[in-house]
Amino acid sequence: MRILIVGGGKAGRFLIKEFLKKGYDVTLIEQDVDKCLMIEEKFGIRVVNGDGSEAKVLEKAGIKDMDVVLAVTEDDQDNLVICQLAERQFQVPRTFATVNTPGNETLFEWLGVNVAVSSTAILSALVDQEVTMKDITTMFKLQKHDLSMVEITIKPGSPVAGKMIKDIDLPDETVLVTILRGNTALVPRGKTKIFENDKILALTHLREEKELRKCLNGDLQDTKD
Incomplete structure (x- = not known):
C-alpha cells in the first residue's frame, strides 16, 4: 500500500512508525526543514519539504500514485483542504484526517473526507480496513x-x-x-x-x-x- 502523510509532528511520526512495521510504502510532506531532515534520517523514507495544502507540493510527493492520503497537521482547515484536493483533483480513493477541534469530525465527513477522527491510533487501525463515509448530499x-x-x-x-x-x-x-x-x-x-x-x-x-x-x-x- 502506498501512503502519503501530510504533517511531520507527533501524529505523523507515530503513523510512519506504524505503517513501516506493516511494510507499507510511506511518503511524508512537512513544512519544517529541520523536521524533514530528522524524519528522513530516522525512518529512511522519502520526505518532501513544502505546504501540503498546495496542489503542486502534493504532485511533487507523487499523490497521483497514492492509495491513501492522511492529513495530520495541527490545522483542521489545512487538513480539510488536503483531503479535498486529494479526492477531487487527484482522485485518491481514500483520505483520512486527524481532527484537532472536538466536534469537527461530523463536518469533515459531510465535506467529503472519508474518515475524520481525533485519535491517531484509531486512524492507523482504520487504514487497514475498507472504511468509507457518506459524501455531501443535499442541503x-x-x-x-x-x-x-x-x-x-x-x-x-x-x-x-x-x-x-x-x-x-x-x-x-x-x-x-x-x-x-x-x-x-x-x-x-x-x-x-x-x-x-x-x-x-x-x-x-x-x-x-x-x-x-x-x-x-x-x-x-x-x-x-
Whole structure:
C-alpha cells in the first residue's frame, strides 16, 4: 500500500512508525526543514519539504500514485483542504484526517473526507480496513443532521479583517468552505487572510451559526445576509 502523510509532528511520526512495521510504502510532506531532515534520517523514507495544502507540493510527493492520503497537521482547515484536493483533483480513493477541534469530525465527513477522527491510533487501525463515509448530499439532509451552509459577508471594521484563519477563534463545530473575493473563489487555508467584503461560505451546526456571525463581524452583524 502506498501512503502519503501530510504533517511531520507527533501524529505523523507515530503513523510512519506504524505503517513501516506493516511494510507499507510511506511518503511524508512537512513544512519544517529541520523536521524533514530528522524524519528522513530516522525512518529512511522519502520526505518532501513544502505546504501540503498546495496542489503542486502534493504532485511533487507523487499523490497521483497514492492509495491513501492522511492529513495530520495541527490545522483542521489545512487538513480539510488536503483531503479535498486529494479526492477531487487527484482522485485518491481514500483520505483520512486527524481532527484537532472536538466536534469537527461530523463536518469533515459531510465535506467529503472519508474518515475524520481525533485519535491517531484509531486512524492507523482504520487504514487497514475498507472504511468509507457518506459524501455531501443535499442541503435538506444537512439540515436533518443539524448542519447548515451559511454565507457571511465581512463588514468594514470587522474584528477578523486582516487576520489569518488560523488566528481566528472560530466556533468549535465550524469549517470554512470557500472565500468569495470579487470574482475569485479561494480555498481557505490556515494562513489565508480574511479581508473586508469577503463572502465566507461556512458549514456549521445550527446552534453555532449566531456565534459564527458574531465571531466574524462582532456587533456589526445584526441580521443574516
